[in-house]
Amino acid sequence: MRRMDTQTHKKRTWAEPYKIKMVELLRMTTREERLVAIREAGYNTFLTRSRDVYIDLLTDSGTSAMSDRQWAGMMLGDEAYSGSENFYHLESVVREYYGYKYLVPTHQGRGAENLMSKILIEKGDYVPGNMYFTTTRLHQELAGGIFVDVIVDEAHEPESTFQFKGNVDLRKLAALVDEVGANHVPYISLEGNVNMAGGQPFSMANLRELRLYCDQHDIPIMLDATRTIENAWFIREREDGYARKTVREILREICDMTDGCTMSAKKDALVNIGGFFACNDDEVYQKAQNLVVVYEGLHTYGGMAGRDMEAMAQGIREAVTEEHMAARIGQVRYLGQKLEAAGVPIVEPIGSHAIFLDVRRFLPHIDQDEYPAQALAAELFIESGIRSMERGNVSAGRDPVTGENRRPRLELVRLTIPRRVYTQAHMDVVAECVIDLYQRREQIRGLKMVYEPEYLRFFQARFEPIA
Numbered sequence: 001m002r003r004m005d006t007q008t009h010k011k012r013t014w015a016e017p018y019k020i021k022m023v024e025l026l027r028m029t030t031r032e033e034r035l036v037a038i039r040e041a042g043y044n045t046f047l048t049r050s051r052d053v054y055i056d057l058l059t060d061s062g063t064s065a066m067s068d069r070q071w072a073g074m075m076l077g078d079e080a081y082s083g084s085e086n087f088y089h090l091e092s093v094v095r096e097y098y099g100y101k102y103l104v105p106t107h108q109g110r111g112a113e114n115l116m117s118k119i120l121i122e123k124g125d126y127v128p129g130n131m132y133f134t135t136t137r138l139h140q141e142l143a144g145g146i147f148v149d150v151i152v153d154e155a156h157e158p159e160s161t162f163q164f165k166g167n168v169d170l171r172k173l174a175a176l177v178d179e180v181g182a183n184h185v186p187y188i189s190l191e192g193n194v195n196m197a198g199g200q201p202f203s204m205a206n207l208r209e210l211r212l213y214c215d216q217h218d219i220p221i222m223l224d225a226t227r228t229i230e231n232a233w234f235i236r237e238r239e240d241g242y243a244r245k246t247v248r249e250i251l252r253e254i255c256d257m258t259d260g261c262t263m264s265a266k267k268d269a270l271v272n273i274g275g276f277f278a279c280n281d282d283e284v285y286q287k288a289q290n291l292v293v294v295y296e297g298l299h300t301y302g303g304m305a306g307r308d309m310e311a312m313a314q315g316i317r318e319a320v321t322e323e324h325m326a327a328r329i330g331q332v333r334y335l336g337q338k339l340e341a342a343g344v345p346i347v348e349p350i351g352s353h354a355i356f357l358d359v360r361r362f363l364p365h366i367d368q369d370e371y372p373a374q375a376l377a378a379e380l381f382i383e384s385g386i387r388s389m390e391r392g393n394v395s396a397g398r399d400p401v402t403g404e405n406r407r408p409r410l411e412l413v414r415l416t417i418p419r420r421v422y423t424q425a426h427m428d429v430v431a432e433c434v435i436d437l438y439q440r441r442e443q444i445r446g447l448k449m450v451y452e453p454e455y456l457r458f459f460q461a462r463f464e465p466i467a
Contacts, residue, residue, distance in 0.1 A: 014326075014327075014330060016327050016331075016420075016423075017323040017324060017326075017327050018067070018327075018420060021068060026054060027051055027052075027054075028054065028385075029052055029054070029385055031382065031383065033052070034052060034381060034382050034383075034385055035382055037049065037052040037381075038378050038381055038382055041462075042450070042451065042461070042462025042463055042464075043374065043375075043378040043447055043462070043463040043464065043465070044374070044378075044458075044460070044461055044462060044463060045058060045377050045378065045381055045387050045388060045389055045390075046058070046389065046458065046459050046460070047460065047462070048381065048387060052385070053381075053385060053386075053387045054384065054385030054386060055384075055385065055386045055387070055422065055426055055429065055430060056386075056387050056418070057354075057386060057387060057388050057414075057415045057416050057417060057418075057430065058387045058388065058389050058416065059389065059416050059418075060267055060353045060354070060416045060417060060418050060419060061264065061266045061267055062108075062266035062271070062272045062273055063266075063272075063418035063419075063421065064266075064267075064270045064271070064272070064315075064418055064419040064420055064421065065418070065419065065420040065421050066270060066271065066272070066311060066315070067270070067314070067315075067318060067420075069314050069318070070270065070271070070311040070314045070315055070318075071311075073307070073310035073311050073313070073314045074307040074308075074310065074311055075307070076307070076310050077305060077306040077307025077308075077310060078306040079305060079306045079307070080306070081298060081301070082298055082300060083300055084300055084301055084306040084309065085306070086306035086307070086309040086310040086313070087105065087300040087301060087306070087309055089309070089310065089313050090103070090105065090276075090309040090310070090312055090313045091103045093313040093316050093317070094276065094278060094316070097248065097251060097252065097316050097317075097320060098225065098251070098252070098255045098261065098278060099252050099255045099256050100255065100260060100261065100278035100279060100280055101279070101280045101285075102278060102279050102280065102282075102285035102288075102289075103276055103277075103278050104276060104277045104278070104285070104288045104289055104292050104299060104302060105274070105275070105276045105292075105296075105299075105300075105301060105302030105303070105304050105309060106274075106275045106276055106277060106292065106296050106302045106303055106304075107273065107274065107275065107296055107297075107302065107303030107304060108264055108265075108266060108273060108274060108275040108303075109135070109224075109226055109262055109263060109264025109265075109266070109275040110135040110139065110264075110275075111275060111277075111292075111295065111296050111302070111303060112262035112263060112264075112275050112276060112277035113135055113136050113139040113262050114139050114295060115277050115288045115291050115292060115295070115296075116139075116222060116260070116262055116277055116288075117139040117140050117142070117143040117145065118143055118291060119284060119287045119288060119291065120186040120187055120220075120222075120284070121140060121143040121144060121145040121186050122144060122186070123143075123144030123145075124144060124146075124184065125144065125145045125146070125184050125185065125186050126145065126146050126147075126148050126176060126180050126184055126185055127140045127145045127146065127147050127148065127185070127186065127187065127188075127189055128147075128148045128149075128150040128168075128172075128173050128176055128185065128188050128189070129147060129148070129149065129150065129151075129188065129189035129190070129191065130149075130150065130151040130155075130166055130167070130168050130189075130190055130191055130194055130202065131149055131151045131155055131166075131191065131194050131196050131197050132147055132149060132196060132396075133191060133195055133196060133224065134395055134397075134456055134458070135456065136189060136191075136224065136262075138455060138456060140189070141400070145186070147189075148176050149172075150168055150169055150172040150173045150176065150188075151165075151166070151167070151168065151169060151172075151194065151197065152164075152165065152167045152168070152169045153169070155167075155194065155197040155200060156197075156409040156410060157409075158198070158345070158346075158347040158348065158356070158358040158360075158361075158410060158412075159348060159358075160348065161348050161349050162349075163203075163234075163238045163349065164200070164201055164202055164203040164206060164234075164238070164239075165194065165197050165198070165200035165201075166191065166192070166193065166194040166197060166200045166201045166202035166231070167202045167203055167206040168188070168190065168202065168206060168210050170209055170210065170213055173188065173210075173213065174213070177217055177219070182217040182218060182219055185217075185219050186219075186220070187219060187220040187221065187222045187259070188210070188214060188219060188220075188221050188222070189222055189224065190202070190207075190210070190221055190222065190223050190224065190258065191223075191224040191226070191227075192223065192224060192225060192226065192227050192228030192230070192231035192254070193227035193228070193230045193231040193234070193351065193352045193353070195226075195227070195353075196391060196395075196410065197347075197351075197410070198347035198351045198354075198356040198410075198412070199227070199230070199332075199351025199352040199353045199354055199356075200349075200351050201230075201231040201234035201235065201238075201352070202231065203235065203238075203239055204235050204239055204242065204250070204253065204254070205239070207254065207257050208257065211257045211258075220259040220260070220281075221257070221258040221259050222258065222259060222260050222261065222262070223254070223255065223258040223260070223261040223262075224261065224262055224263075225255070225261040225262065225263045225268070225278075226262075226263060226264040226267045226268060227267050227268055227352060227353060228251060228254055228255075228261075228268065229247060229251055229268040229319050229320055229325070230268065230325070230328070230329070230352035230353065231254065231352075232247045232248075232250035232251040232254060232320075233247055233325045233328075233329055233352070234352070235250050235254075236250055246320075246322065247320050247321070247322060247325055248320040251320060259279065259280060259281065260277070260278055260279030260280060260281070260284065261277070261278050261279075262275070262276075262277055263275050263276045263277075263278065265312050265315070265316075267353070268316075268319050269312050269315040269316050269319060270315035270318060270319055270419060270420070271308060271311050271312045271315050272308075273304065273308055274304045274308050274309065274311075274312050276302070277292075327420075328352075328419055329352060331417055331422075331424070331427060332350060332351070332352065332353065332354065332355065332417055333350050334424060334427055335355050335415065335417070335427040335430060335431055336350035336355045337350070338427070338428070338431035339355060339357075339431055339434060339435070342431070342435045342438070343438070344357065344362070344434055344435060344438045345357065345358040345361035345362055346358055347410075347412065353416060353417065354414045354415055354416040354417060355414075355415045355417075356391065356410075356412040356413070356414050356415075357373075357376065357412060357413040357414075357415065357434070358411075358412065359372045359373040359376055359392060359411045359412060359413055360372075360411050362376060362413075362438065362441060363375070363376060363441055363444055365442065366444070366445070366446040367446065368392070368393050368405070368407050368411060369393065369405055369407070370445075370446025370447060370448070370466060371390070371392070371393055371394055371446060371447045371448075371449065371463065372392070372411060372446060373390040373391065373392035373393070373394070373411050373412055373413050374390045374392075374393075374394050374447055374463060375444055375445065375446050375447045375465075376390075376413050376437070376444065377389055377390050377413050378447070378463075379437060379444050380413070380433065380434065380437060383433060383436070383437060384429075384430075384433035386415075386429075386430055386433055388413050388414060388415050388416070389413070389414050389416065389458075390412075390413060390414075390458060391410070391412040391413070391414045392408060392410065392411035392412055392413075393405050393406070393407055393408065393411060394449075394457060394458045394461060395458045396408040397456075397457060415430065415434075445465060445466055446465075446466045447463040447464065447465060447466060448463060448464055448465075448466055449461055449462070449463055450462050450463060450464050
């Protein structure tokens with residue numbers, strides 16, 4: 001990656017906006033050792049042990065490297081059970097950067113999803129969203145709701161280069177509301193930088209249209225703010241009228257057009273644990289404040305230690321800087337461009353937090369009910385020690401009515417890059433290993449599922465190779 005020097009107009013090499021102060025030594029393994037490890041894990045990378053992993057691209061959730069200022073903040077932890085000073089600090093930072101009036105901390109994002117779903121959804125309600133996310137949809141269903149995908153069609157097309165694949169299709173939303181009635185739509189679930197679509201953003205223009213429609217039908221917009229800082233970066237980069245605005249300003253503009261949010265702070269906010277539910281409605285806040293005591297902890301810590309709330313407040317400040325975001329997105333693009341140059345099929349355009357291998361094109365000889373993305377993730381681990389994850393038929397789960405696999409349009413393997421953890425040399429290694437696998441892709445075979453848990457099967461399902 002390169003940037004243009006504004007004074008000399010010469011291109012200079014891009015580098016990370018930080019230096020390394022402490023390192024974690026990696027354990028190198030042999031192919032034979034990894035083959036034993038993946039067999040013991042039932043060919044599910046989620047069940048492998050981190051000690052057997054060389055480069056860990058399983059997730060960007062809670063895997064960021066915290067800064068010296070965040071670690072310093074950890075020493076300021078006020079671990080009082082009630083009224084921790086760190087809570088009030090975090091509350092003020094969330095109000096400043098995200099703009100919401102009320103804050104309820106949770107142990108992580110799914111804790112916030114649980115609160116919001118229980119408060120807002122009644123049995124038989126329909127919850128439209130710009131593509132499903134696994135835990136979000138499950139909480140909506142457990143609360144009696146029915147998720148309806150209203151994302152633009154381009155989001156389901158990995159080869160489409162549409163710049164805002166996270167946009168809501170207003171025609172799909174209107175058709176749903178006309179069919180079921182606005183009174184059966186408790187809110188629209190809007191995700192920033194849609195994970196399952198490949199880390200793809202929505203545009204500000206689309207959000208304005210959505211806000212106008214929802215105001216006309218008295219439907220709240222609830223934001224999944226997990227990667228909305230990254231969404232703000234893409235708006236700044238791609239949308240007319242935003243090039244001179246800061247990421248911080250765009251983030252606040254997004255939040256000001258929504259009614260509340262759930263947040264997994266383990267992504268954008270650069271911490272290893274934590275999340276929150278935030279809103280502007282007094283009644284919703286009071287219900288959330290009461291319910292968090294049942295499921296998480298007192299309303300001034302919500303399942304988090306005081307030190308973790310302090311680290312989160314500092315992480316939010318660091319995450320909105322242009323320097324951090326340029327490096328964050330730049331490293332993902334660096335890997336993606338190397339794979340594209342070698343002809344490896346990936347989701348386009350390159351997104352925010354990961355490179356998504358398009359397994360339908362990578363392994364066209366494997367039927368979707370033989371879980372090709374799961375097979376590819378396992379094979380990548382065996383060959384290189386790189387841990388990735390499946391985002392396809394396993395993650396999509398079964399249709400609750402038919403019991404059949406959902407067979408989603410997108411069958412992907414996610415190479416998820418933790419923030420501030422790996423160097424460009426690690427990305428070179430990843431690219432070389434994926435390219436090597438692509439060159440011998442015909443040798444890869446599918447899997448059969450031999451154990452399937454009731455919920456979120458991708459975490460704990462077990463597989464065996466098909467002979």
